[in-house]
Amino acid sequence: MRRLRKHFSRKYLREEVLPTPFCPGCFNGVVMNVMFKAFEELGVERLKGYVFVSGIGCSSWIPSPHIKADTIHTLHGRAVAVATGVKLAKPNLNVIVIGGDGDLAAIGFNHLVHAARRNMDLLVILVNNLVYGMTRGQASPTTPEGMRTVTTPYGAYEPVMDVAELIARTNANYVARWCVANFNQLKNSIKEALSKHSKGFRFIEVIAPCITYVVRYEGKTPGQKIKELMKVCRPNTETPYGRIGILKAEDKPGYLDRYFEYVKRATEGDKGE
Amino acid sequence: MRVEFLSGNEAVAKAALDAGLKFYAGYPITPSSEIMHYLARELPKKGGMFIQSEDELAAINMVVGAALAGVKSMTATSGPGFSLMQEGLGYAVMVEAPIVIVNVMRAGPGTGQATKAAQGDVMQARWGRHGDQVVVVLAPSSPQEAYDLTVKAFEIAWGLRVPVVVLSDEFVGHGREVVEMPDKVKEPEPGWGPEDYSKPPFGSDDPRKPPPLPPLGEGYDLLITGSTHDEWGYRDVHSFETHFKLVKRLKEKVLGNIEKIFMYEYFGDDEADILIVAYGSMSRPARTAVRRLQAAGFSAGLLKLKTLWPMNYDVLRSYVKDARVVIVPELNLGQVVYDVRIVAGNDTVVVPINKVGGGVPIYACEIVEKAQKVWGEALEEALQP
Amino acid sequence: MSACSVEVDRNLCKGCGICVSVCPKNALELSPNIGPSGYRYPVLKGECIGCKTCTLYCPDFAITVVCDEGGGQG
Numbered sequence: 001m002r003r004l005r006k007h008f009s010r011k012y013l014r015e016e017v018l019p020t021p022f023c024p025g026c027f028n029g030v031v032m033n034v035m036f037k038a039f040e041e042l043g044v045e046r047l048k049g050y051v052f053v054s055g056i057g058c059s060s061w062i063p064s065p066h067i068k069a070d071t072i073h074t075l076h077g078r079a080v081a082v083a084t085g086v087k088l089a090k091p092n093l094n095v096i097v098i099g100g101d102g103d104l105a106a107i108g109f110n111h112l113v114h115a116a117r118r119n120m121d122l123l124v125i126l127v128n129n130l131v132y133g134m135t136r137g138q139a140s141p142t143t144p145e146g147m148r149t150v151t152t153p154y155g156a157y158e159p160v161m162d163v164a165e166l167i168a169r170t171n172a173n174y175v176a177r178w179c180v181a182n183f184n185q186l187k188n189s190i191k192e193a194l195s196k197h198s199k200g201f202r203f204i205e206v207i208a209p210c211i212t213y214v215v216r217y218e219g220k221t222p223g224q225k226i227k228e229l230m231k232v233c234r235p236n237t238e239t240p241y242g243r244i245g246i247l248k249a250e251d252k253p254g255y256l257d258r259y260f261e262y263v264k265r266a267t268e269g270d271k272g273e
Numbered sequence: 274m275r276v277e278f279l280s281g282n283e284a285v286a287k288a289a290l291d292a293g294l295k296f297y298a299g300y301p302i303t304p305s306s307e308i309m310h311y312l313a314r315e316l317p318k319k320g321g322m323f324i325q326s327e328d329e330l331a332a333i334n335m336v337v338g339a340a341l342a343g344v345k346s347m348t349a350t351s352g353p354g355f356s357l358m359q360e361g362l363g364y365a366v367m368v369e370a371p372i373v374i375v376n377v378m379r380a381g382p383g384t385g386q387a388t389k390a391a392q393g394d395v396m397q398a399r400w401g402r403h404g405d406q407v408v409v410v411l412a413p414s415s416p417q418e419a420y421d422l423t424v425k426a427f428e429i430a431w432g433l434r435v436p437v438v439v440l441s442d443e444f445v446g447h448g449r450e451v452v453e454m455p456d457k458v459k460e461p462e463p464g465w466g467p468e469d470y471s472k473p474p475f476g477s478d479d480p481r482k483p484p485p486l487p488p489l490g491e492g493y494d495l496l497i498t499g500s501t502h503d504e505w506g507y508r509d510v511h512s513f514e515t516h517f518k519l520v521k522r523l524k525e526k527v528l529g530n531i532e533k534i535f536m537y538e539y540f541g542d543d544e545a546d547i548l549i550v551a552y553g554s555m556s557r558p559a560r561t562a563v564r565r566l567q568a569a570g571f572s573a574g575l576l577k578l579k580t581l582w583p584m585n586y587d588v589l590r591s592y593v594k595d596a597r598v599v600i601v602p603e604l605n606l607g608q609v610v611y612d613v614r615i616v617a618g619n620d621t622v623v624v625p626i627n628k629v630g631g632g633v634p635i636y637a638c639e640i641v642e643k644a645q646k647v648w649g650e651a652l653e654e655a656l657q658p
Numbered sequence: 659m660s661a662c663s664v665e666v667d668r669n670l671c672k673g674c675g676i677c678v679s680v681c682p683k684n685a686l687e688l689s690p691n692i693g694p695s696g697y698r699y700p701v702l703k704g705e706c707i708g709c710k711t712c713t714l715y716c717p718d719f720a721i722t723v724v725c726d727e728g729g730g731q732g
Contacts, residue, residue, distance in 0.1 A: 007719035025674030029717025073498035078334040085338025088322040093490045114327040223679025263317045
């Protein structure tokens with residue numbers, strides 16, 4: 001039989017673990033394509049020197065075990081903390097955190113917001129699927145009001161958390177929010193966060209509604225949903241998922257720059273308290 | 274030889290630096306904070322990283338991240354913080370992260386008495402995580418031992434790829450004594466070398482030998498997960514074989530090296546009639562009590578445990594079997610006394626002395642009084658027809 | 659006959675239909691047959707212009723675009 005041509009993403013994947021365990025049509029795979037396209041366009045053919053850290057949840061399975069690089073699959077909510085430890089221990093590594101709304105905005109929000117405050121030199125990609133997908137679709141801090149889930153059977157009544165806007169209000173250097181349908185804009189944001197704005201805390205939220213617990217409950221197919229998102233998610237407009245676009249792009253010194261400045265003070269005569 | 278007048282907390286910090294500490298993350302908590310104060314001053318100057326984390330959950334996970342990146346890392350805390358760190362400690366066991374955690378014990382539960390010494394976290398240090406797991410627990414009784422056992426903690430952690438808990442207490446942490454330190458400490462070496470990097474990072478043919486932990490970022494494509502995994506790190510959350518093999522190996526890795534890990538000292542008469550089993554700060558009045566009992570004509574001895582977990586029950590039994598009376602003074606409501614009861618025969622009377630709170634120690638006179646009283650009762654009973 | 663066509667790795671395809679939806683030319687449809695992974699897989703029904711939108715959006719890395727000349731692999 002003739003060998004099939006390989007999808008461009010597969011050079012970045014541990015092929016032995018394919019197919020992915022994700023549901024048919026799960027947007028996690030699209031997020032992976034966007035990320036890998038960004039790497040490809042940056043000329044990164046082999047992800048040596050990149051460490052991917054994730055917590056618990058469907059999107060935390062994007063790097064572990066799929067991405068062919070060093071991957072650390074940590075506890076629920078603690079990816080940013082572990083990533084901080086890795087980055088500070090080995091500052092020359094590129095550390096990327098991938099997590100979901102439950103992982104980063106609920107149980108792990110304390111670490112997220114403090115890493116942002118510190119302008120910690122990390123890229124965090126929040127794959128916001130609007131629910132806890134892995135555990136059967138319970139409501140999360142980003143579940144739209146009125147949505148019925150197993151824990152909000154009469155419609156979600158808690159106000160929604162706008163994670164990207166919150167992080168934009170901190171000391172983070174780069175904050176963007178795109179839908180999974182904004183393929184090129186999202187790809188360009190990831191490229192910027194890995195090249196032009198490679199210092200400090202970079203946060204990219206991707207709206208990627210859970211196929212099984214959001215999209216199917218809306219009575220739509222994955223294809224219909226992605227077409228809908230293509231229409232809804234116009235750059236620099238307000239959408240039901242918040243403002244879409246680049247919310248912030250600065251070049252303040254990152255945590256490590258400031259730390260090394262601090263060390264210089266310590267070694268050059270400041271007696272300290 | 275360097276000789277300094279140090280608190281136990283300072284001794285821990287100095288020992289960590291001497292052992293090659295390069296990363297410290299911690300959250301302030303009484304009575305452990307002096308460790309972090311010392312390292313905040315000294316670690317940055319020595320090319321290390323110091324970070325005051327947002328909470329203890331962050332601290333332990335940052336420390337795990339740094340250890341996985343190949344850097345000697347540590348955190349220090351006390352009761353409430355130690356409780357928060359339990360999940361992270363279990364994760365460290367599962368991914369075999371060589372970390373050191375110092376718990377300077379205070380009175381609990383809850384916030385308890387933050388400034389008052391206690392020894393109530395022994396069982397928590399041993400068993401505080403969910404699931405089957407083994408960590409190493411060491412208990413210093415003086416600033417000198419705080420120094421020595423902290424160096425030892427790094428040796429064990431890096432030798433076996435296992436988390437080590439240094440279970441200090443407020444008396445040891447804030448007590449100040451002369452500490453002798455070698456001019457140069459040989460930095461503890463990992464129990465694997467570059468020649469092992471091609472071997473599976475989560476499996477080992479010899480269960481007593483740790484698998485290698487290759488450095489991140491150098492193309493080894495490490496697959497690290499806290500879920501059940503096979504020897505190459507591939508997640509397997511379904512099969513019995515993979516899980517059983519993994520948790521058994523993690524246990525055997527520690528228990529198979531118990532000879533290296535289990536440390537104790539004995540002081541007093543051979544085959545003593547009255548044995549005191551003590552650890553940490555309470556081994557100090559126990560030592561005085563032994564001297565007084567000997568002066569009063571008793572055959573007495575102290576078994577001071579420096580390793581609280583894993584417990585070498587053979588060693589414990591070898592001392593307990595000769596004793597008629599075993600006294601176990603602890604600043605809690607009774608924890609290590611259970612170990613003694615496990616090995617004690619029917620002829621041995623095991624007597625706990627328990628006190629906790631207010632920073633009140635168990636005094637030597639209390640131990641002597643109790644020993645004499647129980648000895649008298651035991652004698653009377655033995656003379657009954 | 660079109661200059662471009664698609665190749666589908668039927669072991670990876672989960673038949674989600676995203677490629678069918680995003681194709682700007684409506685050139686794809688799901689085959690009536692079931693692939694080895696147990697799902698219906700996409701087949702070309704119209705003219706493929708080689709834009710590779712399907713490749714970019716395929717969440718299972720299953721579909722690639724092949725053009726006779728000028729185009730590389732997608």
